[in-house]
Amino acid sequence: MIHIMEKKVYVLDSSAIIGGYNFKNLDNYTINEVISEIKDFKSELLLQSSIEDGQIKLEQPDREDLEKVNLVTRSSGDILRLSEVDKKVIALALKFKRKGINPVVITDDYTMQNTLKIVGIPYKSILTSGIEGILNWIKVCKGCKKRYPPEYKFEECEICGSRIFKKKIKKTI
Numbered sequence: 001m002i003h004i005m006e007k008k009v010y011v012l013d014s015s016a017i018i019g020g021y022n023f024k025n026l027d028n029y030t031i032n033e034v035i036s037e038i039k040d041f042k043s044e045l046l047l048q049s050s051i052e053d054g055q056i057k058l059e060q061p062d063r064e065d066l067e068k069v070n071l072v073t074r075s076s077g078d079i080l081r082l083s084e085v086d087k088k089v090i091a092l093a094l095k096f097k098r099k100g101i102n103p104v105v106i107t108d109d110y111t112m113q114n115t116l117k118i119v120g121i122p123y124k125s126i127l128t129s130g131i132e133g134i135l136n137w138i139k140v141c142k143g144c145k146k147r148y149p150p151e152y153k154f155e156e157c158e159i160c161g162s163r164i165f166k167k168k169i170k171k172t173i
């Protein structure tokens, strides 16, 4: 029997990039629209240089996979809580899977993780991806950028109702 190494790719959403995902030496992909979701200057610079260096590649999802995401999330009820960008990120992972490549989605977004569970695609949150030097976490609203303490237990912002993601903060010495 010939052993064939399985090809694995990582599909990133904006929370992965904002949260400080370490792209080095991995086969990373994201979609164009994620760029427009990134508002802070540092993350934007990091993303731009990672794309230029080829550490993150841009790829678009196919329509049939997007339709599958719509179908699945409509029945799970998550469709209203996912943005078009979120759905496209999941669809891109489905496209890789359909082509025999093993995708892992990097996201801190609970709704995305729930949908990925349903479609059978593994995911990792930044919190558990083993990045060195992570010392503290806060939660940040995707919409109005309000900060919440890590123990804040709701998934949605009390001000604007947008989803909240985890953000890595460096310990101040």
Ligand SMILES: [Zn+2]
Pocket (backbone or CB within 6 Å): 141, 142, 143, 144, 145, 146, 157, 158, 159, 160, 161, 162
């Ligand atoms: Zn908010």
